[in-house]
Amino acid sequence: MKHAYLFRFIAVLLALASPLLARAQNVGIGTTSPTQTLDVNGQLRVRGLSGTSSGTRLPQVQADGTLGLFNLPVAVGPDPYSTHPVLLNPNPAGGTGGGTLIPNPTSVVISGGLAYVITDSNTLQVFDVSVPSSPVLRATASTGDSPKYIAVSGSLIYIVNRYDETLQVFDVSVPSSPVLRATVNTNGFPTSVAVGSGLAYVVTANNTLQVFDVSVPSSPVLRATINTGTNPIGVAVSGSLVYVVNNSSNTLQVFDVSVPSNPVLRATVSTGTGPYRVAVSSSLAYVVNAGSNTLQVFDVSVPTRPALRTTISAGTTPLGVVVSSSLAYVVNAGSNTLQVFDVSIPASPQLLGTVGTGNKPVGVAVSGNLAYVTNHDGSTLQVFQVSSTRGLGVQADGSLGLATTPLLSLSGQSLSISNGNTVTLPTQPGDNLGNHTATQNLDLASYQLVGQGGSQGLAISSSGNVGIGTMTSAAKLDVNGSLRLAVRVCPVNSPQPYALTAGDIAFSIFKVQNGAFSPILLLPAAAGQVEGQELTILTTATTSVTIAGSNTDNITSVTMPPFGNNGLHAVKYVWALASAGAGYWVRVQ
Numbered sequence: 001m002k003h004a005y006l007f008r009f010i011a012v013l014l015a016l017a018s019p020l021l022a023r024a025q026n027v028g029i030g031t032t033s034p035t036q037t038l039d040v041n042g043q044l045r046v047r048g049l050s051g052t053s054s055g056t057r058l059p060q061v062q063a064d065g066t067l068g069l070f071n072l073p074v075a076v077g078p079d080p081y082s083t084h085p086v087l088l089n090p091n092p093a094g095g096t097g098g099g100t101l102i103p104n105p106t107s108v109v110i111s112g113g114l115a116y117v118i119t120d121s122n123t124l125q126v127f128d129v130s131v132p133s134s135p136v137l138r139a140t141a142s143t144g145d146s147p148k149y150i151a152v153s154g155s156l157i158y159i160v161n162r163y164d165e166t167l168q169v170f171d172v173s174v175p176s177s178p179v180l181r182a183t184v185n186t187n188g189f190p191t192s193v194a195v196g197s198g199l200a201y202v203v204t205a206n207n208t209l210q211v212f213d214v215s216v217p218s219s220p221v222l223r224a225t226i227n228t229g230t231n232p233i234g235v236a237v238s239g240s241l242v243y244v245v246n247n248s249s250n251t252l253q254v255f256d257v258s259v260p261s262n263p264v265l266r267a268t269v270s271t272g273t274g275p276y277r278v279a280v281s282s283s284l285a286y287v288v289n290a291g292s293n294t295l296q297v298f299d300v301s302v303p304t305r306p307a308l309r310t311t312i313s314a315g316t317t318p319l320g321v322v323v324s325s326s327l328a329y330v331v332n333a334g335s336n337t338l339q340v341f342d343v344s345i346p347a348s349p350q351l352l353g354t355v356g357t358g359n360k361p362v363g364v365a366v367s368g369n370l371a372y373v374t375n376h377d378g379s380t381l382q383v384f385q386v387s388s389t390r391g392l393g394v395q396a397d398g399s400l401g402l403a404t405t406p407l408l409s410l411s412g413q414s415l416s417i418s419n420g421n422t423v424t425l426p427t428q429p430g431d432n433l434g435n436h437t438a439t440q441n442l443d444l445a446s447y448q449l450v451g452q453g454g455s456q457g458l459a460i461s462s463s464g465n466v467g468i469g470t471m472t473s474a475a476k477l478d479v480n481g482s483l484r485l486a487v488r489v490c491p492v493n494s495p496q497p498y499a500l501t502a503g504d505i506a507f508s509i510f511k512v513q514n515g516a517f518s519p520i521l522l523l524p525a526a527a528g529q530v531e532g533q534e535l536t537i538l539t540t541a542t543t544s545v546t547i548a549g550s551n552t553d554n555i556t557s558v559t560m561p562p563f564g565n566n567g568l569h570a571v572k573y574v575w576a577l578a579s580a581g582a583g584y585w586v587r588v589q
Helices: 001-022
Strands: 027-029 036-042 058-061 067-069 105-111 112-119 121-129 136-144 145-153 156-161 166-171 179-185 190-196 199-204 208-213 221-227 233-236 241-244 251-256 264-270 277-283 284-289 294-299 307-313 318-324 327-332 337-342 351-356 361-367 372-374 381-385 390-392 398-403 408-411 414-417 423-425 459-460 467-470 476-480 487-491 509-510 520-522 534-539 545-548 556-559 569-581 580-587
Touching: 105 145, 105 372, 105 381, 112 145, 121 145, 136 208, 145 190, 156 190, 166 190, 199 233, 208 233, 241 277, 251 277, 284 318, 294 318, 294 476, 327 361, 337 372, 476 545, 534 545, 556 569
Parallel strands: 027 036, 105 361, 190 233, 318 361, 467 476, 487 509, 509 534, 520 545
Antiparallel strands: 058 067, 058 390, 105 112, 112 121, 121 136, 145 156, 156 166, 166 179, 190 199, 199 208, 208 221, 233 241, 241 251, 251 264, 277 284, 284 294, 294 307, 318 327, 327 337, 337 351, 361 372, 372 381, 390 398, 408 414, 414 423, 459 467, 534 569, 545 556, 569 580
């Protein structure tokens, strides 16, 4: 009998479950025709997100899909879903622009809640950044002379020192007590280092890439040296490929190091001007060019044929780039900024945010949604938070999805918003300010053309009179103030006679002074001159000066006495049109 009751109970359960199975496991609450995995015909309440706040709170979706509440620093700004970086440690013990005081830091790496920073004081400093708003110095160790770049792998730190030409290996398994395990010569000023799979790759000012076996950290062994382009300054490694940017030859090179003792150059491709650093993520290489102020994205999926996908503007003098979770972080030493780019579409990166840093940022490292920036001249380490929040959006049919920020794009006269409408902008006659080509008159009306924020400048009346310093010009040119004419000085010890050139008479005053011994000046031929053009010749020479015309002009010679004999002497000529294009220099008495 017991078995009979059990069979009936199972049959009822199967009957209840069959409608759900028939609908491909979509569950409907308040509806018999669910269109989503969970379809609610009514309101939704999540009691786990309840709180004491009486206002509306914004939901967000965590990386694992869990629903939570938006919770970022208040300083994030008016857009709670913004990716604009926020400085977390704004109150330094010193330095410029906020941050933790570190004397002249050059490079930084992050590992396990610790920031490792090298400085111009020839030190390695270890900071506990488990509380990002309050980094704490745990240890300081001496390095070689002028440490330039730092890399981390596990519990080992690798540093290249420029002036003593060395690669050093530090054991930081006890962060409060770094231990120097090895120092090895690089035979040339090292500029950067990258580490992967027990190998350290060092580029030097001798235009070389060196491969060191560091599988035994206390005894690095040089396995190979290969020539690079000119002035290699940045290096990155991904798998069995090493990427080098050459600052002077403006190139990105790809080396195959699958056989560490025999690196092979696979490709060389042109970059922008002054490439400084390179970062690699998946099959893409990101290059910042300090000379042309750009970020470039190369497709290196085929190592022998890197393909440029795009070039976009960065700040001024970008010196560092790191890529993490489809975001590229760029520090600009010239404009003192950190920029965050969305590179999820490699051919079309989008600038998500720009924030001011300390003076001359040169290094950047990223962990999660935190960016660590070293400011060399500002002597600080700054920690910025970049929102990884994903907001909820409601579709037209009530379905929930991730909210996206709409993007505007302009193509010709078509202005479009992503996933929205397109409008055609009207064509208006006017100037093309892009190439400065005027297509109609510029009417100043009752205003003046001024510069540098001034209140006085150039005014043009309706009749075409030009006033400088006055709004009521009484002549074609009316200057309310003094007038200064440019002076051309006769070349000292010039050949005699000296024939005035078109360049000489382009100036209104031609001056003869000491050194031109009893010079004879020949006026240029009258033909081809402009009527009304004036030329004044004056002398401060202690010898006489003779003025004569060219062989084709009938001009009476004039001799000007030496300076000091009855004062300063000057002769003025005006070119006048006679007929049929002919004219003459006329001396004004």
